[in-house]
Amino acid sequence: MWRLSIVLVGLVLVTTSCLQHNDSETDQVNAQEEKVTLTILTNIDWMADGVYQQLFHEYQKKSGNHIQVQVVPGGQRFEEIVTAKIATQDYPDLLLYIPTKSYIEQLQPQKNFVDLSNEPYVTYINPEVRKLYGNLRGKTYGIPMSGIFVNGVFYNKDVFRKADITDIPETWEAFIEACERIKSIGVTPIYESGGDKWPLIQFSLMGFSSNLKDKPEIIDQLHAGELTFSGLEPFRELLYKQLELKDKGYVNKNLFSGTYSESLSLLASGKVGMIFQSDFIIPQLKRNNPEAEIGIFPFPNGENRVVTYSFPYELFILNQTQHLTQAKEFVSFLTQAETLGQYYMLRRMVPAWSSIETDLDPILTEVGPYIHDGLTQFGLSELTDTTLWTGDFPSLLIDMLAEEKTPEDVLQALDMLFEQGRRL
Numbered sequence: 001m002w003r004l005s006i007v008l009v010g011l012v013l014v015t016t017s018c019l020q021h022n023d024s025e026t027d028q029v030n031a032q033e034e035k036v037t038l039t040i041l042t043n044i045d046w047m048a049d050g051v052y053q054q055l056f057h058e059y060q061k062k063s064g065n066h067i068q069v070q071v072v073p074g075g076q077r078f079e080e081i082v083t084a085k086i087a088t089q090d091y092p093d094l095l096l097y098i099p100t101k102s103y104i105e106q107l108q109p110q111k112n113f114v115d116l117s118n119e120p121y122v123t124y125i126n127p128e129v130r131k132l133y134g135n136l137r138g139k140t141y142g143i144p145m146s147g148i149f150v151n152g153v154f155y156n157k158d159v160f161r162k163a164d165i166t167d168i169p170e171t172w173e174a175f176i177e178a179c180e181r182i183k184s185i186g187v188t189p190i191y192e193s194g195g196d197k198w199p200l201i202q203f204s205l206m207g208f209s210s211n212l213k214d215k216p217e218i219i220d221q222l223h224a225g226e227l228t229f230s231g232l233e234p235f236r237e238l239l240y241k242q243l244e245l246k247d248k249g250y251v252n253k254n255l256f257s258g259t260y261s262e263s264l265s266l267l268a269s270g271k272v273g274m275i276f277q278s279d280f281i282i283p284q285l286k287r288n289n290p291e292a293e294i295g296i297f298p299f300p301n302g303e304n305r306v307v308t309y310s311f312p313y314e315l316f317i318l319n320q321t322q323h324l325t326q327a328k329e330f331v332s333f334l335t336q337a338e339t340l341g342q343y344y345m346l347r348r349m350v351p352a353w354s355s356i357e358t359d360l361d362p363i364l365t366e367v368g369p370y371i372h373d374g375l376t377q378f379g380l381s382e383l384t385d386t387t388l389w390t391g392d393f394p395s396l397l398i399d400m401l402a403e404e405k406t407p408e409d410v411l412q413a414l415d416m417l418f419e420q421g422r423r424l
Helices: 051-063 076-087 101-106 120-124 127-132 157-162 172-184 198-207 209-214 217-223 233-247 260-269 279-288 324-334 337-346 362-372 380-384 392-401 407-423
Strands: 002-009 013-021 037-043 066-072 094-097 149-156 188-190 272-278 294-297 307-310 314-317 376-378
Touching: 037 076, 037 324, 051 066, 051 324, 051 337, 066 076, 094 324, 149 157, 149 198, 149 260, 149 279, 149 362, 157 172, 157 272, 172 188, 172 233, 172 272, 198 209, 198 233, 198 260, 198 272, 198 380, 198 392, 209 217, 209 376, 209 380, 217 380, 233 392, 233 407, 260 272, 260 279, 272 279, 279 294, 279 362, 294 362, 307 362, 307 380, 314 324, 324 337, 392 407
Parallel strands: 002 066, 037 066, 037 094, 188 272, 307 376
Antiparallel strands: 002 013, 094 314, 149 272, 149 294, 149 307
16 A cells, blocks of 8 residues: 655644555566665645645656655744754755745755756746746756646626626726725625735736836846836835825735635635736635636736746756655656646646647636736846845835835835845
8 A cells, every 4th residue: 555645844743644555456576676765855835635645646647755744834834943953964865946046046955956957857847937947057956746837816707797797908098997896895806815925926027027028138137237126216106105005905904924824715606806927826715615616817017918927846856865766766657747737637737848838727718818928027036036036025015014114115125135146
């Protein structure tokens, strides 16, 4: 009987549960080979829809090896626990993690991650994904284990019908009018998760994508110190627009204690009209209310509307693993066309691999034409590649929304923090 263990990890082991399968399901395996247990450390939220478990079970059947998944809480605690475990040499065999360069560098990849640059499957990674994620100083350490995530304004279609909103808002003026209509029927137009902080960054980062699409040189200018956030008028306007939504009473009253989990529950139930989020929320929305009609549209930037992309989850092998051969075989299995096809059939996303084609989830139907026509853009946080977006920026937004800081204060703080990081 092969078992896929799911272990909840805080800073200490908390609980264990198993998915069990009969021996009759197991492919014939070579009894002479050493069978091992491979541990994977990851975010509990990333395992919630059961898709990875299905793929891991297939590997167990084929190899006879056992997969133990160690899950930790999401949000900032995920990053803190992973960093602490690596620092204390409490190593898993593999890590499913955030693949941006700034996050990888914190974990000392030259010391802790296996260089996968010469593995044959690397050439099939989407070139832009390979350029931006999972690599550092010319070496590839991470392998995409999800699709490219799509960010936008998720909305409840039933709420829009009740509010007599017949057209998707394409301009800021139309968006404000939609908020007013939703508010008039007694529904909260927008939910912001100030209690968890990190969701607050979605608004301005996806809103700025149109500017990056139009002027990609902005990123190089920021990195060279030739441009500051205070000098980016469109970014300043976005901060004022986010404040405008709160001042006009369009956001939830529990803004400062609101949670990511509650935002999904209320959107699915129709008690909230819209949230700014990424399509990794789709499985949870469907669990919350399978009957809910949910759609997504790009940030309402008028004629310059684009769909914002963000990083896929990526898998890393730890140098300290005692089972390097099996770990590499496991990654190779996950990157086979058959396995990738199974994944994208279960999670219909924008593929992170050049060799894969898939249908998008029905919820993404309205942004499909943008994706097809190349009206997409990786976000500001992806391209500037600094941890300040998930570190300091959410707290600055909290202070701004609480009127303890002005948008100008936020911009000046961003300038200082980005400059400090640029000089390191």
